Amino acid sequence: MELFGLFNYWVFALLLMVGFYAVISRPNLIKKLLGLSIFQAAVFLLYITMDKVEGGTAPIIQKGVDDAIYSNPLPQVLILTAIVVGISTLALGLALVVRIYEAYGTIEEDEIQQQDLNR
Amino acid sequence: MSLATQLPALQVAVPLLTAPLLVLLRGPGLAWAAACAASVMAFVIAISLTASVMTTGAISYAMGGWPGPYGIVLEIDALGTLVLLLVTGASTAALLSGRASLGLDIDAGRQHLFYAAWLIVLAGLSGIAITGDAFNVFVFMEISSLATYILIAAGPDRRALTATFKYLIMGTIGATFYLIGVGLVYMMTGTLNFADMESRIADVSDQRPILVAAGFISVGLALKAAVFPLHLWLPGAYTYAPHVVTAFLAACSTKVAIYVLLRFDFFLFQDNLVGHTMQFAVFLVPLAILGILVGSAVAMVESNLKRLLAFSSVAQIGYILLGASFANEAGLTAAVAHMFNHALAKGALFLAVAAIAMRVNGLRLQDIAGIGRRMPLTTAALAVAGASLVGVPGTAGFVSKWLLLQAAFAQGALGIAAVVVVIASSLAAVFYVWRIVECAYFGNAQAPGDAAAVVTEAPLPMLLGLWLVVIANVYFGLAPELPVSLAESAAADLLRHVP
Amino acid sequence: MSPADTILLALVLPLCGAVLIGLCGRWPNLRETITLLTATALAAVVWSLTPLIMDGGRPRLHITELFGGLEIAFSVEPLGMLFAALAATLWIVNSVYSIGYMRGNKEKHQTRFYICFAIAIAAALGVAFADNMLTLFLCYEILTLSTYPLVSHKGDAATVRSARVYLGILLGSSIGLLLPAIIWTYVATGTLTFTPGGIIDGFIDGPAVGLLLALYVFGVGKAAVMPMHRWLPAAMVAPTPVSALLHAVAVVKAGVFTVTKVIIYIFGVDELFAEPSGEWLLYAAAFTIIAASVIALRQQNLKRMLAYSTIGQLSYVILAAAVLTPLSEVGAAIHIVAHALGKITLFFAAGAIYTASKKTELHQLAGIGARMPWTMAAFTIAALSMIGVPPTGGFVSKWFILAGAFQTDNYVAIFTIILSTVLNAAYFLPIIFAAWFAKEAPGGKDHGEAPWPAVLALSITALGTLAFFFFNQPVLELESQLMARIE
Structure with missing residues (x-):
């Protein structure tokens, strides 16, 4: 069924929007980062979905089997890299939040802006 | 196999491999020296690559001997070398001259880490400029972005942290958008190699995913390039970053994103998508014009020196896009030449600001009143670089502004509107540059006596580096052979991909 | 030395002078000696070019090529020769005067003053010798920028405000109008080189010509065609030597010179x-x-009155050029010289009066002729030249302009010149009359003449005004080449 066949893509779009919304709407910096992570995770899903080959298996060549259908390994490799990037971003973001908390005593965006304005 | 054939790989490898070594070097002086050495080496490699591209044409280098489209291929053409020159040149000039200034901004105990991050930025930006692989661009982009966040967050003001956070959020969203776009293109073409994509994209029967990809990629890269109205991260990041970092980033980081945008658009989308050429212009021209007008207007009233220059950057990015949006040889030549010339002017300006910041407390206009008498060399450099930003004849800025206006004149009615906008913003630039210069030369210091007495000329290495860039501004204003011919062949390259 | 080297020398000499002046700032006598030596050497160098130009030579100096055939290059033709010789020669006289004025008034920042002056002269020569519109534009902007410190010399708030008007109008008009005009010309014709007979023929036609001309004329704000004239009265806050050499000769003449050159060499007289x-x-x-x-x-302040007089006289040159006959083009060239000699004398006199008595307003001048006879004699001669009374230089140029106007029965021009002659007389004669014959107001300061260098300078230029009536043959010969080229 067409709709079901695109199920993963619907989830991708949904996750993307959920993450994006969280980034935009939440004043709390940690929640923003969480949203950003969800936003990135959605893309992982997009890549993983596209490499799926109907009836495919893990792309490992075995002796005696020469008519196997393999899933495309490349997007999986790519997305491993992207996951690493995402983790680094999250780690750096959290480190920044720690520093911001040290400097401002809060991690709410509106309060931070207020403090900067008052200076 | 001689070393010369390995230059493309070394371009990225040298700074990337030096960076971890720096972490082991504890002394700040030693770390600085090593970073400089790596940066200078990268610059030399970029120059020799430019020379060979100019004589023999584009270079293709298969990483690890794996031929494309299976392996990752480094493709170096005229546009790429121009961006390489910008990135490595800006890094080298900023590093060589900026040691004293960075010493004031960053703890001695952390400087080696800072320099390591700097080299990673350098590696990432150079990597983007030479790689021929769409996903590789993403990886390099994130490498450089993550390290850039570190550099900016090292700024002395606590607002640097919030500015960095903003940049991190927007930058990551931009990169993710780009990733989505690349994924969609990969889905339809089955390849990540630019050349391979280009040959396959014409055969794609269902264009809709490609169209969506074009949207995602354009918006994502526009975020990275601070195209109006996605520029919101830029003023804060430029203002609160350590001054020398601002000089480095302002000269090249946004241009690299524009470079990728141009490559993607002209290699893949122009004329392969129905009506895309039109959409490209319709999308870019209003943004470019608004960016020019808004950036210039804000710069006219802004009183913080770095913020003022940052908003001027927003306007200048508009110039580059305006030229590119004409999508013809004259326009692209102007855009690419302006990438080069604006980097020279803005780099020099921010270096001058860094020099001033070492001697003056605060960077509001009234803080720099009267420094013309106490820092004559720095202020003179500021004035010349400002003239280049305005586009006074005899400076680099004039050349590209001339090319841009010339391209616009050939566009008919729309072009005349563009001419009016560019002229208006040039006048605005005269206004804001003049405000700085007048304040520096003719303004009266607020508190004569105490502060005035201690203000002296910036340290010698700083002055040397600054004047080197300033002289480059004048040199390329009088003998613009190199940037213009590179820009011309880059424009021809880009257009060759449009069937 | 080849003629091209001579051109280079003429451009570099004042710049070298500026550097030396900067280095010798601590020793005023040495500094002034350098100024005078540079000015004299420059005049000698520039004059050494005249025989060649008289014989029809057109030396050319190529500096660099930018892109697409755009060059930074210099060449000498009769009009530019005249302007350069004028500026270089009057710089000597003006330097003598400056020494008297600046020391007499104990001005501050004298070194900066002399440096900027030398740079401005170099830029004016660059304008004079420019081989194409791009080079001219470059030198034009340098001239604007280098004169800003001179205009804002006093440094107080009112002066800075005026100086901003000065800079704003000049830079704004040149970037906003002149630059688009230049680029338009280049896009349409593919060249910017000054060519006898013009370059736009066959490329731009119809109403576009009028529009392009407007961009040029109003873009060259230095020509002070209304409404682009506001900067000139604003510039009067400058010390008088600046008003004298720059705002009666170098800067404003650079403006009308540019317009004339554009009319002759870009549009072409016949085409226009x-x-x-x-x-x-x-x-x-x-x-x-x-x-x-x-x-x-209606002006009460002497310098402001002279400024508005200058605006009017500048438009004589434009008018003469716009009459578009060979005779009137020659008249335009001659008027550049005649007005320069007369107006510099008037400004010298105004400065001398200020230095000696601190008087700046017209009504204060009653009876001053008795105290400063030399100055006022010079003033009188120059004022008569402004009106156009023989035997002064002003008569010669008016004669040619009128002759040109009669050739084409251009009654607008004829009527304008006659009416303005009456008006000129109406504002100059009362001053002269009051200065010589009215009684001095009681209680004034007791004073004599200004310092001798100032008096010497203004006497020389007054004599020049007279001499130009009798000895204008070389200039005529030089500029009649212009006529030959036009015909």
Whole structure:
């Protein structure tokens, strides 16, 4: 069924929007980062979905089997890299939040802006 | 196999491999020296690559001997070398001259880490400029972005942290958008190699995913390039970053994103998508014009020196896009030449600001009143670089502004509107540059006596580096052979991909 | 030394002078000696080019090529030769005067003053010798920027405000109008080199010619065609030597020189004559002449009155050029010289009066002739030249302009010149009369002449005004080449 066949893509779009919304709407910096992570995770899903080959298996060549259908390994490799990037971003973001908390005593965006304005 | 054939790989490898070594070097002086050495080496490699591209044409280098489209291929053409020159040149000039200034901004105990991050930025930006692989661009982009966040967050003001956070959020969203776009293109073409994509994209029967990809990629890269109205991260990041970092980033980081945008658009989308050429212009021209007008207007009233220059950057990015949006040889030549010339002017300006910041407390206009008498060399450099930003004849800025206006004149009615906008913003630039210069030369210091007495000329290495860039501004204003011919062949390259 | 080297020398000499002046700032006597030596050497160098130009030579100096055939290059032709010789020669006289004025008034920042002056002269020579519009534009902007410190010399708030008006109008008009005009010309014709007969023929036609001409004329704010004239009265806050050499000779003449050059070498006189859309220039110039004269009538401040007189006189040159006959083009060139000699004398006199008595207003001048006979004699001669009374230089140029106007039965020009002559007389004669014959107001300061260098300088230029009536043959010969080229 067409709709079901695109199920993963619907989830991708949904996750993307959920993450994006969280980034935009939440004043709390940690929640923003969480949203950003969800936003990135959605893309992982997009890549993983596209490499799926109907009836495919893990792309490992075995002796005696020469008519196997393999899933495309490349997007999986790519997305491993992207996951690493995402983790680094999250780690750096959290480190920044720690520093911001040290400097401002809060991690709410509106309060931070207020403090900067008052200076 | 001689070393010369390995230059493309070394371009990225040298700074990337030096960076971890720096972490082991504890002394700040030693770390600085090593970073400089790596940066200078990268610059030399970029120059020799430019020379060979100019004589023999584009270079293709298969990483690890794996031929494309299976392996990752480094493709170096005229546009790429121009961006390489910008990135490595800006890094080298900023590093060589900026040691004293960075010493004031960053703890001695952390400087080696800072320099390591700097080299990673350098590696990432150079990597983007030479790689021929769409996903590789993403990886390099994130490498450089993550390290850039570190550099900016090292700024002395606590607002640097919030500015960095903003940049991190927007930058990551931009990169993710780009990733989505690349994924969609990969889905339809089955390849990540630019050349391979280009040959396959014409055969794609269902264009809709490609169209969506074009949207995602354009918006994502526009975020990275601070195209109006996605520029919101830029003023804060430029203002609160350590001054020398601002000089480095302002000269090249946004241009690299524009470079990728141009490559993607002209290699893949122009004329392969129905009506895309039109959409490209319709999308870019209003943004470019608004960016020019808004950036210039804000710069006219802004009183913080770095913020003022940052908003001027927003306007200048508009110039580059305006030229590119004409999508013809004259326009692209102007855009690419302006990438080069604006980097020279803005780099020099921010270096001058860094020099001033070492001697003056605060960077509001009234803080720099009267420094013309106490820092004559720095202020003179500021004035010349400002003239280049305005586009006074005899400076680099004039050349590209001339090319841009010339391209616009050939566009008919729309072009005349563009001419009016560019002229208006040039006048605005005269206004804001003049405000700085007048304040520096003719303004009266607020508190004569105490502060005035201690203000002296910036340290010698700083002055040397600054004047080197300033002289480059004048040199390329009088003998613009190199940037213009590179820009011309880059424009021809880009257009060759449009069937 | 080849002629090209001579051109280079003429451009570099004042710059070297500026550097040396900067180095010798601590020793005023040495510094002034350098100024005088540089000025004299420069005049010698520039004059050494004249025989060659008289014989029809056109030496050319190529500096660098930018892209697409755009060059930074210099060449000498009769009009530029005249302007350069004028500026270089009057710089000597003006330097003598400056020494008297600046020391007499104990001005501050004298080193900066002399440095900027030398740079401004170099830029003026660059304008004079420019081989193409791009080079001219470059030198034009340097001239604007280098004169800003001179205008804002006093440094107080009111002065800085005026200086901003000065800079704003000059830079704004040049970038906003002149630059688009230049680029338009280049896009249409593919060249910017000054060519006898013009370059736009066959590329731009119809109303576009009038529009392009407007961009040029108003873009060259230095020509002070209304409404681009506001900077000139604003510039009067400068020390008088600046007003004298720059705002009566170098800067303003650079403006009308540029306009004349554009008319002759970019549009081509014949092309413009055949094109009705360019006719407005005549009316704009006529309006400026009359309006400026009327405003001058109402001024109370001597320097401001002279400024408005200058605006009117500049438009004489524009008017003469716009009459578009060979005779009137020669008249335009001659008027550049005649007005320069007369107006510099008037400004010298105004400065001498200020230095000796601190008087700046017209009504204060009653009876001053008895105290400063030399100065006022010079003033009288120069004022007569402004009106155009023989035997002064002003008569010669007016004669040629009128002759040119009669050739084409251009009654607008004829009427304008006659009316403005009456107006000129109306604002100059009362001053002269009051200075010599009215009684001095009681209680004034007891004073004599200004310092001798100042008096010497103004006497020389007054004599020059007289001499130009009798010995204008070389200039005529030089500029009649212009006529030959036009015909």
